[in-house]
Amino acid sequence: MECKESRNYFEFFDVPASFNVDEAALTLAYLRKQQQLHADGDVDDAETTFLNSAYKTLSNPISRGEYFLKLQGIDIDAMPTEAAIEMFELREQYDALQNDEDREHFQLELEKKNELTIEKLKETSDLSEFAKIFCVLRFINSFLEKVRTDVYSRD
Amino acid sequence: MFTVGIDLGTTTSVVAYIEDGAPKIVEVDGGKITTPSVVSYVGGQPIVGREAILNGNSSAPLFSMKRLMGSDEKVAGKNAVEVSADILSHLKRITEAKVGKQIDSAIITVPAHFSDLQRTATKQAASIAGIKVLRLINEPTAAALAFGIDKNKNGVFAVYDFGGGTFDFSVLRLVDGIFQVLATGGDNYLGGDDIDNKIAEYNFQKQGINKKELSEKDMIAAHLVSKLMKEQLGESDSVHKKYIYDGQEFDFELTADLLEKFAEELIRKTLDISTQVLKDAKIHSIDGVVLAGGMTKSPLVKRVVRDFFKTQIYDDLNPEAVVAVGAAIQADGIVTKNKNLLLIDVVPLTLGIETVGGAVDKIIHRNTPIPIVEKREYTTYQDNQTGIKFRVVQGERALAKDCRSLATFELSGIPPMPAGMPRVIVEFGVDVNGLLNLKAYEKTLGISQTITVEPSSGLSNDEMISILQKAFENAEVDAEKSKEITIQIECERMLKFWDSLLNDLPEQAHNEAEQKLGELSNALKKKDFTEIVKLKTILENIYGQYLDDIISARLSGKAISDIQEKQLCK
Numbered sequence: 001m002e003c004k005e006s007r008n009y010f011e012f013f014d015v016p017a018s019f020n021v022d023e024a025a026l027t028l029a030y031l032r033k034q035q036q037l038h039a040d041g042d043v044d045d046a047e048t049t050f051l052n053s054a055y056k057t058l059s060n061p062i063s064r065g066e067y068f069l070k071l072q073g074i075d076i077d078a079m080p081t082e083a084a085i086e087m088f089e090l091r092e093q094y095d096a097l098q099n100d101e102d103r104e105h106f107q108l109e110l111e112k113k114n115e116l117t118i119e120k121l122k123e124t125s126d127l128s129e130f131a132k133i134f135c136v137l138r139f140i141n142s143f144l145e146k147v148r149t150d151v152y153s154r155d
Numbered sequence: 156m157f158t159v160g161i162d163l164g165t166t167t168s169v170v171a172y173i174e175d176g177a178p179k180i181v182e183v184d185g186g187k188i189t190t191p192s193v194v195s196y197v198g199g200q201p202i203v204g205r206e207a208i209l210n211g212n213s214s215a216p217l218f219s220m221k222r223l224m225g226s227d228e229k230v231a232g233k234n235a236v237e238v239s240a241d242i243l244s245h246l247k248r249i250t251e252a253k254v255g256k257q258i259d260s261a262i263i264t265v266p267a268h269f270s271d272l273q274r275t276a277t278k279q280a281a282s283i284a285g286i287k288v289l290r291l292i293n294e295p296t297a298a299a300l301a302f303g304i305d306k307n308k309n310g311v312f313a314v315y316d317f318g319g320g321t322f323d324f325s326v327l328r329l330v331d332g333i334f335q336v337l338a339t340g341g342d343n344y345l346g347g348d349d350i351d352n353k354i355a356e357y358n359f360q361k362q363g364i365n366k367k368e369l370s371e372k373d374m375i376a377a378h379l380v381s382k383l384m385k386e387q388l389g390e391s392d393s394v395h396k397k398y399i400y401d402g403q404e405f406d407f408e409l410t411a412d413l414l415e416k417f418a419e420e421l422i423r424k425t426l427d428i429s430t431q432v433l434k435d436a437k438i439h440s441i442d443g444v445v446l447a448g449g450m451t452k453s454p455l456v457k458r459v460v461r462d463f464f465k466t467q468i469y470d471d472l473n474p475e476a477v478v479a480v481g482a483a484i485q486a487d488g489i490v491t492k493n494k495n496l497l498l499i500d501v502v503p504l505t506l507g508i509e510t511v512g513g514a515v516d517k518i519i520h521r522n523t524p525i526p527i528v529e530k531r532e533y534t535t536y537q538d539n540q541t542g543i544k545f546r547v548v549q550g551e552r553a554l555a556k557d558c559r560s561l562a563t564f565e566l567s568g569i570p571p572m573p574a575g576m577p578r579v580i581v582e583f584g585v586d587v588n589g590l591l592n593l594k595a596y597e598k599t600l601g602i603s604q605t606i607t608v609e610p611s612s613g614l615s616n617d618e619m620i621s622i623l624q625k626a627f628e629n630a631e632v633d634a635e636k637s638k639e640i641t642i643q644i645e646c647e648r649m650l651k652f653w654d655s656l657l658n659d660l661p662e663q664a665h666n667e668a669e670q671k672l673g674e675l676s677n678a679l680k681k682k683d684f685t686e687i688v689k690l691k692t693i694l695e696n697i698y699g700q701y702l703d704d705i706i707s708a709r710l711s712g713k714a715i716s717d718i719q720e721k722q723l724c725k
Contacts, residue, residue: 031330031333031335034333034499035497038494038497039494045526045586049526049527049528049584052523052524052525052527053527053528053529055524056524056527146553149551149552149553152552
């Protein structure tokens, strides 16, 4: 088990070890591996589980970024002050919203910001710069998760 | 190996299997493909299907019990697991008699976002019925499988599965025999039954019928009339049917405008769910929508779906059979180890743990491919705390109280340590059936505990064992016995049954049946199995026709004697 988990996901799928992963190529590699496992006869659940975990880690930008930084041996620092202030203000803005419609609109804006940050990360090659922006992405994402749940939970 | 696919539906159930590479649907009651998921009891003995609706001596029939799956709610002393087990036993018996083989295993379909408890309850029902479950698969996934195999297409497709009791919407990627579910969503309490209720309500009001005075059977008759009007409306702008209550005739009606009004809200809900699932799937366009479930037979639903998705609608596979056929294809694929068929399904609802303060720590997010294992580390918050309690919940809401509680467990025996020192790992695993396994252990010392999630409100293990034992004692057919014996027993039972039925039949059918019964008992003596099977089918057809006549007579409010007279005049 330990040995399986130490396999490098990027190498496993034979894609370059980068945050800027080609999602179509990744999915194709995943499906091919699934097919291969399936074709090998009696499917080993542990192997399929590993495959699913690896795919899930790399297909989601947050877990992919965390995994990428871990491989590079970089600890995720605190957010740069400037970004932290911006995020704090966003949070205050959201908490002041009164109705569902405004929250939904806020969600759309935040989704856009999320996408833009992901794009920015894909173009960042400097590792320390990358780690800083990644902190911001992680914040936006957990914030977004809360907003999505709020919007989902209204009735 | 004989394996089947069973669509255990809220309103109707269907069984399919693969023969010589082609899907076959088990016919019941003389040529019908669906068995109503209805059970009534005579002296404790279950009667299933059309007969359950008709039998005058039985208890009031139990309908739509699947809606109570996973809860401990009982109707007339029965819970959903027991009633479902009776339906499954019946389907098993009918299928074995029809096909002449013992069922070795089956795939049973469940609504995609059935919770863990509901899945476990379904498995329990199958094991009480003596059916080995090869796998549980999701209904929309099964529909996609039937479609994909039939059409041999690649691309991204959605399945819009609107049945009698539940709605599911799934998006799948189809690539060369791989069926990858990208996202799924639905509502367990959204189905055609709700529309039938509204139609009945409308007519009660219009006719000044006081609902509170109706008996259970009167209510059921009203819902059946409503359902029939809904299904017949496609061909004309309005439908009228007679409803008899308390010796009085009432004119029940349904117009296209009314149906649209009653269905509008439900259809809008299905489209809201669909939109969310498409968002979750992160795809921008779909190559088509596959229709499944009885409600999609309605021209209104078809039109709305076509207008909304603005893409090709695939409705040429019978929407009532497509789920069972897909299950049969997958069952056959597993048994024959077909390497060209691969299904990748997902977790339908987010699984998490309640944290201090009542929020949910989401551990496995919805739409994660299965099987999957996720771990989380927790610790103590008080010095010398020796146990940690966990509550496992399922759902998308922010607070645990708004999600469904699956299980509560405690990891105890942690040696006294300062708060925050112990490292407790909780492992969530979801297997290919969508069933959850839990494990918890303390990392530094290796204290561990495995938790099986059982419906906290369903049947206990002891209850299961006692029901299973009863099922075995009652089993009239030994699994070892051959195909011939199965048929023989079936026929003997049939002869007995016909004895009591003969006098109720209209003359023409009576004479025909009497003659065939004579031939059947001769064939039985001679053990001429080709002849037996032939005669059995003929008799079943006569019976099916008889049931049809009675049902339509009931629904249009005519007495059965009227029909008999009509047929005598012919």
